[in-house]
Amino acid sequence: MKCLFIVIAGVSERTLIAVKPDGVQRRLVGQIVQRFEQRGFKLVGMKLLQAREDILSQHYHDLHKKPFYPNLLRYMSSGPVVAMVWEGHNVVRTSRLMVGNTNPAEAYPGTIRGDYSVHISRNVIHASDSVEGAQREIHLWFDRRELVDWDCCDHSSSYQV
Numbered sequence: 001m002k003c004l005f006i007v008i009a010g011v012s013e014r015t016l017i018a019v020k021p022d023g024v025q026r027r028l029v030g031q032i033v034q035r036f037e038q039r040g041f042k043l044v045g046m047k048l049l050q051a052r053e054d055i056l057s058q059h060y061h062d063l064h065k066k067p068f069y070p071n072l073l074r075y076m077s078s079g080p081v082v083a084m085v086w087e088g089h090n091v092v093r094t095s096r097l098m099v100g101n102t103n104p105a106e107a108y109p110g111t112i113r114g115d116y117s118v119h120i121s122r123n124v125i126h127a128s129d130s131v132e133g134a135q136r137e138i139h140l141w142f143d144r145r146e147l148v149d150w151d152c153c154d155h156s157s158s159y160q161v
């Protein structure tokens with residue numbers, strides 16, 4: 001049988017996903033990683049770190065006037081975070097759908113927030129909300145040398161037609 005494999009254009013889109021301190025403390029890292037792997041995305045960067053305040057204030061710069069901002073920074077500093085870069089077709093949009101609504105009370109069951117959280121101030125996970133935002137956040141959280149380009153023979157980088 002003749003098989004044709006095509007590489008989907010734009011497959012190298014990347015996004016920043018971070019398991020927040022409550023997710024790490026509740027031992028949810030493995031289940032969250034599994035969801036992204038299962039969906040077919042490729043892990044190209046990953047680290048556990050206690051986020052410094054300067055990173056957090058840049059990361060959430062657009063929220064600095066919000067009343068919950070001090071609590072948000074306290075929350076994000078309350079323990080280590082697992083920061084990851086995932087790559088794949090439409091990964092920014094698809095990961096937002098997988099993560100669910102910011103407010104877990106509004107998040108559908110089946111989404112990460114909808115399955116693992118009940119309150120907006122402990123919503124387990126961060127996902128970049130635009131391609132431009134993802135590029136900014138990846139640059140903020142990761143050194144270029146911490147990201148690994150690797151090839152694979154699986155279905156996520158080529159599709160049989």
Ligand SMILES: Nc1ncnc2c1ncn2[C@@H]1O[C@H](COP(=O)(O)OP(=O)(O)OP(=O)(O)O)[C@@H](O)[C@H]1O
Pocket residue numbers: 063068072101102103120121122123125126127128129
């Ligand atoms: N009204 C609120 N009360 C308490 N915390 C809030 C509130 N709104 C947002 N937050 C916190 O601030 C974070 C950033 O809000 P943002 O509007 O960027 O939501 P998001 O993009 O869904 O979350 P994130 O940027 O963490 O992925 C939320 O994830 C949540 O932890």
Ligand SMILES: O=c1ccn([C@@H]2O[C@H](COP(=O)(O)OP(=O)(O)O)[C@@H](O)[C@H]2O)c(=O)[nH]1
Pocket residue numbers: 068072101102103120121122123125126127129
């Ligand atoms: O009313 C709010 C809105 C947001 N957040 C926190 O701020 C983060 C970033 O907010 P954003 O609007 O970027 O939502 P997200 O991108 O996380 O869905 C959220 O994840 C929450 O942790 C909060 O505590 N209260």
Ligand SMILES: [Mg+2]
Pocket residue numbers: 127129
């Ligand atoms: Mg956000």
